[in-house]
Amino acid sequence: MxxxxxxxxxxxxxxxxxxxxxxxxxxxxxxxxxxxxxxxxxxxxxxxxxxxxxxxxxxxxxxxxxxxxxxxxxxxxxxxxxxxxxxxxxxxxxxxxxxxxxxxxxxxxxxxxxxxxxxxxxxxxxxxxxxxxxxxxxxxxxxxVTSGAALSHSRPDMGNFLATGGVSQLEGAGGGGITPWALISGYGTRDSWGGNVHYTHVKTQDYSLGTYGVAVGLADRLEISLARQEFKGELAPLDQLRIKQDIIGLKLRVAGDAVYAQDRWLPQIAVGILYKKNKGVDGLGALGVSNVTQLGAKDDSGYDYYVSATKILFEQSLLLNGTLRATRANQMGILGFGGDRNDSTRLMPEVSLAYLVNRKLALGAEYRRKPHNLTLDDEKAYYDAFIAWFPNKNLSLTAAYAHLGDITVLNKKKQKGWYLSLQAGF
CATH class of the missing domain: 1.10.490.10 (Globins)
Structure with missing residues (x-):
């Protein structure tokens, strides 16, 4: 004592x-x-x-x-x-x-x-x-802080700063709304662990996407995430369209510290992998389509690999993130992987910027470039503007206005709409 x-x-x-x-x-x-x-x-x-x-x-x-x-x-x-x-x-x-x-x-x-x-x-x-x-x-x-600090690993310490676990990204990883960050999900410090459950709903003029899942952060070093995406068409002739996808994610922090290293320019750096398995296509039976490969995709499963660098600049009240992703995914994998136009893995940049209004509120914007592999899908970049609220360490709420580009050539309208994400964690 x-x-x-x-x-x-x-x-x-x-x-x-x-x-x-x-x-x-x-x-x-x-x-x-x-x-x-x-x-x-x-x-x-x-x-x-x-x-x-x-x-x-x-x-x-x-x-x-x-x-x-x-x-x-x-x-x-x-x-x-x-x-x-x-x-x-x-x-x-x-x-x-x-x-x-x-x-x-x-x-x-x-x-x-x-x-x-x-x-x-x-x-x-x-x-x-x-x-x-x-x-x-x-x-x-x-x-x-000494490396020998001894805390109980049986119970989360919730010791990290408010908001430093990020929110839940569309594919289940910790980060922003459409791009992963180098931050590890949950509020557990290096002596503990943390986690969350989350649900995200995106509604454009003609489609909707729901994502729900869980994520666990271990020792502020390793993140494990599981998520399911459910994509639905809302407008004829695609009003019966239903596509589901399961995603398993791993993220490892390999260098730097986004929060404490305010006297250094090195950001926090993490590498990650997302395994995605498309569960098939419902609602297009009249066209004889039950699998994304029948829409031109080469595969119904695939991997995304990424490296993210995140830096919190307290003096400027800013969070900056850059992610480079190697991917073959069409619309995140909802339309499969690879296609008739291209079947190679490509490097795609993603960026995020957030202004820390106070310790509970952040305003920001994101951009995510994406490959165009399918003739059927004139795929374009995603971008959004968001507000994230962290009333406490057990709850966060994110709202955004997102631009998702074209989804298929059957519907040429640019898809824009609201994004709402709820996260409960520790």
Missing amino acids: VLHRLAGASLLLATTLACAQTPYAEDSTYRGLGGQEGIRKIVDTFIPLILADERIKATFEDTDMKQLAERLAEQFCELSGGPCKYTGKYKGKDMASVHIDLKISNAQFNALAEDLQIAMERNHVPNSVANKLIAKLAPMQRDI
Whole structure:
């Protein structure tokens, strides 16, 4: 218990100390926090939050909270470009050596950061300013969180930041609406695991697509996803059209950190594979069609391979993602794989951009280029504009307006419509 209490006090003091070595050169962040008076109010809100936080409150039972508040105010002031200097006993100490034996976990580190975010929200600090302070604190995770942090693997810790698991992409992977990101589904830290169940519905003028599935993230490193897509025609002569597809996905984070490495340009990088199995075509029996190969596809199953790079820029309140996908899929595989025009695997770029309005709300846009393999299907790129809401770590809701291009030559209308996705997880 003594060790845990020391860990809690040391974490707050040392984190701010380490960040004070590289404060902002100008004082716009300091002024955005409200100057010394505003910072004092933030700290006065912050301290009760951590003392009430079930995740970390026990670590501060024997801490001199008055002194801690004074040191925090000094450090937030100095860090944000203000006229203060840190005067505590940890000044000049090496953070890695201070924390090596304290067994501080990612969940504890993130709990403190989340409480600080809430404290700034309650004091009406603009999100753009709050994120700049978080951007200075985040890189200290490398020195403060020890690799030996021991948490129970039997229960998810839900320790990662809100929204950092992304939403559920149309093929079941964690990411945006139409493209996967390098983020791992769920809120489990590297010491734990997390997961979600999700449902997505897309409705255009003449078609609808429903996707439902589950995803599990292990140690913030590996993601496993299962999804089913159900495509339906709504307009004659395709009003009886029904196509189903099952998708199994694996994603592995191989480098970088999208959240903590705010002092580095290297993004978080993940590689992924999606195995897709088309279940056949219903509703076209009068035409003698029961399989996508009868529509010109070469196969009714196939693989997508992709690499994604994701970077969260807290100072700019932005999330950037780029994905390169190797695929033969026609309309994600709904119309099979390969075709009479082309049967080779092609590399297709995908990009996402999101603005973090606050820690619970994001606005963004996505683009996904796609191959044109079938004469029957004049396939075009997908793109959308979305809003994602994360009221808590158990629920997210995403709405988008999507442009899906042509679906078949039997219907030349550009397919545009609404996209709605609900995710429940931990």
